[in-house]
Amino acid sequence: MLQQLSVKNFAIISSLELEFQKGMTVLTGETGAGKSIIIDAVGLLTGGRGSSDFIRQGASKCTLEGLFALPEHPELAVLLDEQGIDQEENVLILQRDIFTSGKNICRVNGRIITIAMLRKIGEFLVDIHGQNEHQELMNSERHLGMLDDFGDNELHKIKLTYTTAYQEYRQLEKKVRNLQNNEKAFAQRIDMLQFQSNEIAEAKLQLGEEEALIDERNKLANFQKIADALAGSYEAINSEESSSLDNIAYAMNELATIEMLDPDYQSISETVQNGYYQLQEASADLARHLGQLELDENRLDEVENRLELIRQLKRKYGESVAAVLSYYEEITEELAENGLLDGKADELEQILVEKQQQVEKIGNQLSAIRKKAAATLEKSILDELKGLYMERTLFEVRFLEQPEVVLTEDGLDKVEFYITTNPGEPLKPLVKVASGGELSRVMLALKTIFSKTQGITSIVFDEVDTGVSGRVAQAIADKIYQISSESQVLCITHLPQVAAVADYQYFISKEIIADRTETRVIMLSGEERTKEIARMLAGSEITPLTMEHAKELLNMAQKEKR
Template identity: 50%
Template sequence: MLIELTIRQFAIIDELTVQFEKGLTVLTGETGAGKSIIIDAIGLLLGGRGSAEYVRHGEKRAEIEGLFIVSDHHPLIKKAEEFGIDAQDSMFILQRNITAQGKSICRINGKLVTLAILREIGQALVDIHGQHEHQSLMQAEKHISMLDGYAAQDLAKTQKEYETLFQQAKQLQKQLLRLSENDQELAQKADLFQYQLDEIDQAKLSPEEDVQLMNERNKLAHGEKLFSLLQDSYLSLYGEGRGLDFINNAVSHLEEAASIDNELKELFESVSNSYYLLEEAAFALRDRVEQIEFDPARLEMIETRLHEIQRLKRKYGETVDEILIYASKVEEELDTILHKDDRLSTLQVELDGIWDDLFVEAKALTTIRKKAARQLTEAIHSELRSLYMEKTKFDVRITEKHPAKHSPIVNGQVIPFSPDGIDAVEFYLTTNPGEPMKPLSKVASGGEISRIMLAIKSIFSDQQGITSVIFDEVDTGVSGRVAQAIAEKIHMISIGSQVLCITHLPQVAAMADSHLYIQKYEEEDRVKTSVKILSVEEKVDEIARMISGVEVTELTREHAKELLQLAKLHKQPA
């Protein structure tokens, strides 16, 4: 859930910190007070499109920061780890700064992230529903994603298999297209590949050859210095009047001393062992000195070889191993071009097989979607009845997409494969008995769209891992008993998720667990916005204002108290 939100220098907001509670929180206030600006700020914090226009006039940047807490096993914690974000104590602190030049700086738990990462994390934390959501409901092409979201668990395995096959088919199509290029271009490519392959083959490279040659060159180039250092080390240890001679003398004296004092025996053995270890080391140094070679011809040959390898590196890779890998790829490409007809035939057979498998998976997706469509239809009918739309009939229609220009033929039929299958999904509706079903976008009014979206959200809220849900004036265009039904529906959603709701309906405000009042005021010739948590008495006054619209009377206050009492009774467990 969203615990705290801080906004600085954003639009008409100077500096604002708001703390949120569990359950349903409503935000009310006069039109233009800044309610939607707060939601806009949250939207930007979740990765929405930024603009310099959001920065308060005369300021350098706008700053938005939000603290979220999720459950210990929330899938977002694993996702954050993949991005290198430390989600300690299951907390997420999202920060976004927008400069006066329109540039964005994004952080999650103090780590700089891209806008894409901020958006991916943010959209898994908060689900914002506003007028734009109504617009998406009116767009038929968005309906398939809504249905798939409802059936996500049942679709997951088949969808993954379909997507894998679809990507394989696309790759094969690219290869076929490349091989279908005109002969002149292919001949030019073949010549280039043959030249590159010959150049690499003539070098007769061996794996890690460059590393081995560099090591050998280093030894040869510093042979004299290495000989001098090892020789001096050996002579310091071995010979008359040298290190080992003195240590041997110490061993002899300690041996005699240990025969007098037994406590010195351990010390004698330690020095004696050290002597033999140093003697072995001296002999090893002597052998090493004898092995050192001075070979200027070998050094020159290595330099020449490294120069040749460096020339190939500039063309084909940073290491010898990378050059050899490149040569292998070129050889494969060349073989494909030289045996183009055979390769085309092989690829086509392989692609045809994948189209067949893809069609099987596509039909399986259709079957799952049709079953989910029936379940979704029943669920939405149930929700619509509770929103006083009992005469409304809703339907999820699944048809086959229209074939595209290059759609393949499978079993004698043109099959319109797409990234999400072959299905076209559209929601149909009729609000009056006896009227035929029509596309939702052509028959639903604003108030009906609000209720349908709320019905869908009520169904989906239990299936998503979203920690917070925001409704931005989704109750537009409704009143009376419908408004009460919407209030009860929003409260029901808040039982399973934290809900923030901007509303003009007194019925929704009365149902709130926490009521925030947004107001605009002037200070030092600047407009500012403040947020106040209303007490019980203040709630009565604000709801009375929402009822009357102008002047609060004793009658409207009594009505407000009645709404609050009814809301309290509704929220009590049955």
């Protein structure tokens, strides 16, 4: 349920804040005052298509914000959880900013989401119906979806089963057709992947191998330089003629005789001692490395060849050994998958035929359940139309015959609504025979039925009562009020009968402030509401008689509601 709406710099609205209650609320006022602008704001707030044209002249952006009571709907709860949207306080605060640059920023409970996600969430909150909704009835392609919306859990469950099976069938069909149409290209790719896989596998690459080989190559390439440096260093330290260690040992012993005489002498003596022992260690390391030093002239060629192989593989398959190995895993997986398909086109075609038969079987089950739902929908619509003074109407959900079975995403059926409002006349497609006023009533009948099953918390009617008057207008008023017992209803109307049955009434007007047009909204009650009903009855001139008529209309509405 929509509890609060805040609008800033939207069309001719500079700033507006409204509160809404349960039940039925009507918005009335002169044509062009901005009633539909408020409904447009609700539509955009719940994910409708918007543009910078909605921004008030001179502003850099418009801001729409709405506070909704959180509906108890499992699918919505899952959707909000997936988006990380907090649900602890059982409210949803939707906000949408539209900038002159065309950028949109959408938030739900402070979390930024996409417009597409806002639209998904909005579908659980508000259902907006305007005069253009009649066009939905006039599009026979939508009739099957309306029937499915009316269906019970059994229908929804079997339709989900069908949809899953149909998608699997289409995926398999695509794979088979690709295999049939591209057998040569498929075979060439498999050969290429097999060659690449073998080439990488035979190389037996190891992570870190290239770095180790480069280090080894550097040592092998500089063997003589390393040998000379090691030998020269060892000779300098351990020369028989002038051993550096012997000389340092002599100095160390001499300093040891005087180190107790002065702290400085002791420091120098310790430094020389440390140097002596470090040189002893270095001498031992030099001797060990010299003993291990051995030139393998063939090993350098082996290392160079191995590095060249790695370089070639990197040039073909990746920038590093790790990238080459990653690519190897990818093509191995693809080969494993395609290995199941290779040479099995006939087998797959047979599986496809079996899958098609399975989909047809589920589709026939769906059709049978749909026909039961259609019979119930027909009866429900006729019952609702009786209350709208269309008691002689005949209505039928007709399943159209098709020359052959055609699998579609929605099943095997093609459905169209047929109607006749004149006794003795044959039923004809609704899209060809219904007038504007009749369409309004058929749509209202559908919405009365659906409001009990869809669980939408707020329903908006934007002048759906256009083209009717008299007792039909009163019947429509009663029907809209009936819907408000199941869902909150916001309704724009020019009919006094509809306005009179509402629980709350807002009056929308325009005024000029500082040479700018502003939309003004006030809640009507008491005498003010009576005057507005009288204006809707009589037009510009309100007489005592029209005031009495307005009071009578309001009193009758209250009695009827009680």
